[in-house]
Amino acid sequence: MAYKNIYGFLRAGVAVPSLKVGNPIFNGKEIQRIAAMASSKHKVKVLVFPELSISGYTCGDLFHQRVLLKSCEDALETLLQGTKTLDMLIAVGMPIKADNQLFNCGVLFHRGEILGVVPKTFVPNYNEYYEKRWFASSKDRISEWIDLCGQRVAFGENLLFQDTTSELCIAAEICEDLWTPIPPSSRHAMYGANLILNPSASNEIVGKHEYRQALVKQQSARCIASYLYVSAGQSESTTDVVFSGHGMIAENGRILEETRFAEEATFIFYDIDIEKLMNDRRKNNSFMGKFTEGVSYEKISFTFTDIEIGDIKREIDPAPFVPASKEKRTEKCKEIFTIQSIGLAERLLKTGIDTVVVGISGGLDSTLALLVCVEAFDRLKISRKNIIGITMPGFGTTGRTYNNALLLMKELGITVKEIAIEDACIQHFNDIGHDMSVKDVTYENVQARERTQILMDIANKESGLVVGTGDLSELALGWCTYNGDHMSMYGVNVSIPKTLVRYLVQWYADTAGDTLMAKILNDISNTPVSPELLPPDKEGKIEQKTEEIIGSYDLHDFFLFNMLRHGFSPSKIFLLATIAFRGKWREEEILHWLKIFYKRFFTQQFKRSCLPDGPKVGSICLSPRGDWRMPSDASYEIWLNELENMIIR
Template sequence: MRDGFIRAAAATPKIKVADPVHNREVVCSIIEEYERKGVELLVFPELCLSGYTCNDLFLQEVLLEQVREELENLVEFTKGKKMLVFAGLPWEHEGKLYNVAAAVCDGELLGLVTKTNMPNYSEFYELRHFTPGMETPVMTDWQDTQVPMGTNLLFSCRENPKLTVAAEICEDVWVPCPPSIRHALAGATVIVNCSASDEVVGKDSYRRELICGQSARLICGYVYANAGEGESTQDLVFSGHNIIAENGTRLAESGRFVPETVMADLDLERLNAERRRTTTYPAADRSGYQTIRFSLASSEKEQQETGKLLRYIDNRPFVPHNEQERSRRCEEIFTIQAMGLKKRLEHTGCSHVVLGISGGLDSTLALLVAARAFDMLNIPRNQIHAITMPCFGTTDRTYQNACQMTRKLGASLKEIDIKVSVTRHFEDIGHDISVHDVTYENGQARERTQILMDIANQVGGMVIGTGDMSELALGWATYNGDHMSMYGVNVSVPKTLVRHLVRYYADACGEEELKAVLLDVLDTPVSPELLPPENGVISQKTEDLVGPYELHDFFLYYVLRFGFKPSRIYRMALQAFEGEYDRETIFKWLNVFYRRFFAQQFKRSCLPDGPKVGSVAVSPRGDLRMPSDAARRIWMENLERIQ
């Protein structure tokens, strides 16, 4: 276990019905194979040591004795193996037969989890042989001692209590109130299911939705191991349909009708963070439960040898990769932004808005949102006042794009060259105009904001902010300059998503000339254009100064959404951006991210209003209530330890 990830596997051995010796041998061979692959939690199907389809052979003493002997052999085999194993078998206790899942780790039988819900309908006749399991644990004889037996058992890892495992068996998850619900409410973060679910037409889709849905509802990992080839086909066929899910996401799924083992790395820290932030998820109540400790301690060398994480890490977490889903998401976000502005216009009685149009991505998106909001209100678009304010850094490319786009959208365009006024301002404060420092840059931004505010007063309108969430996270905005507005429509849209929103509009607008302008905006380097161009080309590229936005958006997502440590985000970024950025580059910009994120909170503490569109936002009134003078020391020290 490393960085809060646990490698889990669901296995379907090819068994022989009523041959516990063969079945145990196959189970042990799988344990041996997947120990080498770093698996720490391995789940086998229901009654796999005997076979689920033994029917009345379950009443034969010789079968029950041999199963018990093979369980002893299995437990002995796991000595020295840092792996928690669940395997199904029939178990006799006080004259009754129970369907149980044995929890085994490092040469010890930890407990026997009983099946609670016995299907006795259609093709199932389990009550003919088995007694419904007790919820409250009892002690059952095992070798020269006793072990706990019952449904309400929790298996908690000594090294990382965030790994707390509980089990249910097959039908248990199909009932209206599965045991896994109370398991999770008692603190289980991973549910395992030893199952023998036969295959009929269409059942696999329902099974998949059931397991993924249960993992989402309970905010847990779910490892589902199903019986397969080798079970009797006298009346039924079992497909070995194995599934590993996490909080609604399917991490791994086997093919059907072949004995197969699937693996995935469950993210315990992510699950814990999600439960922690969801205030409607109750605190763990373990009353009525017995907790059993186990150990998965391994050396740092063994942890390193597990290699890459067996899970997909999205390097663009804000942007859906599926084109259809991305288009749907873009349309939804546009609507949220426009509805937010629409409400503000209605409330204030404004029928005019003012915004600075630069020919860059953010102001383009703000103008598109304003146009949609005005259409919703049936207000003429010419009451959108787009102001272009060229100065020392403005290039002809961005200027022309700003003008053409405004005209194509039917908004009013006004040009105010601010070179003279900014030059006079520098003279007034005694600043040498040849010194291109922060005063030189911010003086232009604040002059533009003053103009926008004054024009808004003239027309009885409001200034629309154009800055995006990525810029606010990094503090890449001039305080009381472009940082300020009367309503910020892009305030919770990350830069990587801004690009796709503009592209979506370009593809959907149906106007070729407007589309051509928007595509050229997309092709223009991101820049505040506050420094003079070189040979007419943009000289000041934002990503050269603060780093690639795709990296910063990745960092931002995992810092705010889950509160992960810098060292963990670094490890995830190495895998997510493999082949795009090297280790040194990722470390450099992660360092910059934390430094700027902490230092620039004062700008976020006084943000204008703006609509939240996704699960991450930086509004001081909503998602990020952070002190402006918080120390970043422990974050930086954690980051330094990985070098």
Template sequence: MKDGFLKAAALSPALRVADCAYNTRQILTELRAAAARGVKLAVFPEFCLTGYTCGDLFLQRTLQQGALTGLQELLDASRELDTVVLMGLPLMVRGKLYNCAAVFCRGQLLGLVPKTYLPNYGEFYEKRQFTPGSTEVEWVNVCGQDVPFGTSLLFRCRQMPSFVLGVELCEDLWSALPPSTFHALAGATVIANLSASDETVGKAEYRRALVENQSARLLCGYLYASAGHGESTQDMVFAGHDLIAENGTLLAEVKPFAGGPAETELDCQRMESERARNTSFEPSTEGYQTVEFDLALTDTVLTRWVDPTPFIPHNEQLRAERCELILKMQADGLAKRLEHARAKTAVIGISGGLDSCLALLVAVRAMKQLGRPTTDVLAVTMPCFGTTKRTRSNAEILCDELHVSFTEIDIAATVHSHFRDIGQDESVLDVTYENGQARVRTLELMDTANRTGGLVVGTGDLSELALGWATYNGDHMSMYGVNAGVPKTLVRHLVRYEADIAATPALKEVLLDILDTPVSPELLPAKDNGEIAQRTEDLVGPYELHDFYLYYVLRFGFGPAKIFRLARAAFAGREEYPDAVLYKWLRNFYWRFFAQQFKRSCLPDGPKIGSVTLSPRGDWRMPSDACAALWLAELEQLFPQKDA
């Protein structure tokens, strides 16, 4: 439960209709096994103590009492278990029968939530036996305990306040205005649905979509436990289709008739974070009562999949569709800017590297969209002290295959002159040596754009902006940054996608070779054998780690300790990423992210691509003087010896 993780399960034990003693034993067996696996929230189906298909037997006091006897047995057994349990049963209250969910923990009956919407169409006729629940909360005595009864109940864990539970039953979700909507607005981060949804052709797909969409709309975790084997098949068949979703993503599913529990970990802190940033999510607690309960605050072993590349779809078809969409977004943004500025050319500094390659591909698309010749794209290569034959050759071949205008400006003489002007010793390969070249290149591009009536297209990507890996007023500056919303790991896939759909074999070959070239600013002299001397990832760390960190820092606002924990899960089994390496680059990320905000505070315009972006005018506003001390201190608690 630490870090907001809640191990939850939806369970559908095999039952016998109207055999409460048998059903109680089945439920208890499943519950004890789930608790042994560390489950803290166990949700069982609607009427699981009696079976859903009892019909008019529900009106028999013998069955009603059998359900209460079963509930008492489960309450007694739960005293030994550190689990919140939800169980369905019929309950007589003031002369009316209700379809209820009992919520209990460690022997205490926390509350009874009646079903709001009773289906009375098709194969369902619940209004024949039951009364709809009321939002008014009253107190009833059940199993010797005084218990709140009503639909406006929430249940909060004292040890993990981000875990707030709301309850609805089956048809409630299928209604036009589900009670879970109000539960979530009142603070519920987890919704449990006790259901007995029968199986018909096509219903499973619709049910899955309902659960996913409701969890997305409500920014919550959603558990759906449905009746399964053992229900009467007189007129219906039940398949035990159990589902767990979180904010629109299906985390666990027991497909119809497959059997077994749906079990995973929900991230309650993530839900809190989503709601904190969503100003349309307006809390309203009017009429609600909250019951608090206790659970031991222990580490939750993560079994849910943590994506090591959160910006990249893993399905090949989806990835291709996403890449095409992103390229269209980038191109459309640039096309609009070219059109608005009445630019005659789009000027790009082309290095033979990944980022400038992507910017060039986008510029070509933009010109085609505008119905203009691709020769209106002016690619400028500017070799200097660190330029290698490989990158210079790739830049020229790429431009030739894309049919853009191409020119070379050797900046070495200008850099030498500049170094003389400022008194820089050229034998000292320091930051001035490197940045002087970058700033001269930007000067050449800006003035070339002025001379040709164009604008400079920036090539820097989102990952570089996060790390500040750009020369201030050098490659940091442009007139429109098409890659500003694209992280480095995604840049690779966009270029690979363009290689896959390349018009010629030569274009595909050069794109693949650019992909295979080490990422480098090429600002230090090449090695004697002509190879690149400066590899970016050796200096700032692996981009796949930094993109992972960036995603969780910006998207959810998680702290360093939780991000480190997620990284361990995501990169488990990767020998190159032991804990010490994950820690090293996470610390480096925070240090650079805070120290380099001044560069992001004055970024050029650029299109927003995904939910994570660093535009100072849109999604990320941070003072340039912010201190990283709190974040680094939290990291130091994980590895105090590292910073001693």
């Protein structure tokens, strides 16, 4: 669907023209053709061409020929006239005469107006490169303004190009500049640039493209910026070297789109997220730490006017906590499990405790917590019999979860206890005068708190530590009983979202092979999520299903990630969710559950304000001592108002 781009997205691209070395007029027309196509067909806003793309990079001593330099200016003039109607910032490479020297430059222009000329700073003169034979460094320039194509334009390496309609701020560096210990883009970023352009001409030798990838990924990550890199293509001279037209669009350490060795002129584009980058910068107070360098920058303004674009060209991950590939999932699950188990093991070592108590329900969370306990005890070489697993059947316990709990504990070789809670709860109902036929929140919470009391008291009796089982998603939604399952002495799942808990249990099952343990774990993974506090149905199956009450954890984990990790607005999260879950949930359903998410997230903060200790394992955590500090009585009004004012098409 088409939408007004008010969420910080920018459609940016890189292009490799099929050029003729030493024929600027031809090359200029080819650049114009690609730019026109990118604008009209794909609504690209920023487009970068390779280093010296007007002339061709491999002209050699022809760069000293006046006719070539004059033809480059003529080609640029034609290009400016031919792109006047395009609402697109274009960057091309060409030789520029200034200060009695010749500079290898990037020329940036918009709607026929040259915004600035950026000369290359680091001019390579080693191995196959002899650029100093023709070009001077930006450090050798004198002028800050030059005349080009009848326009007075800014000239220098320290230029910033600011869109007046958004937070977009562009800077450029050229090829070799990136390969230095402190690239110019590092300074550009600290002065405000969030999109770095790099017109380049990097030839191919075995393995070099991997190094280029690493450079672009690392620099975009260090600068918390997007990075558009494009190298000269195969139509350059092959007298001594070959160019591949390596193009990359990167964002904060990730390559989003890439091309290399395309047989003809090629063009790639992607929707980068400027808002996300700026949110990340503001959160990272090391980004501008002790920045005192007094370099002078010239800021040039331009204005994008057409902000309506088509379908978003960006991969929106519906499961941001879960790696997409099985290989990466396996790697991450192992790492997460290790962090959890070491966290618990160190707590036991430092307290001198060699016994833990954990409630086992036969559900996902308690299963993962128990597996972590087993791993921690094995690491410490403490007998698994010192793990006291307690199953506490109540009014809502089903045969499936009850049997799985017992089988799991038996297979793991821990100490098994069973303490039914019905009689204790009935006595408590009588004590407080509650009619147990009323299946309300009191009915449910009495059971949760009874279980916690049992765990705490047995921990006291055995000089042990109660291991909490609650996960990150439950904490975000407040889907736990205050001072019930909300409370423990150390919570190993505290920063594991529900969508990831399932994968962790499945991963452990895979490592168990074709065994009874694997079968138990797989059945637990396939059991509906439920606190089992209400009686089962007539067939003895789970009646109280969490996701039918508060919504899918797939949705809530998506909301949580984008709210906390990126600071996105409710309307932007809604937009992203409609794309990520297209075909699975209707827009009305997504909006309904998003409102529920915000209401619960705000109103349930009081439970997170007194959270037990537990290890952080990912980028999102709700510990009141670390990642998330929020007043328990904050208002959610402006967040809900934004959603209420949205118009669903």
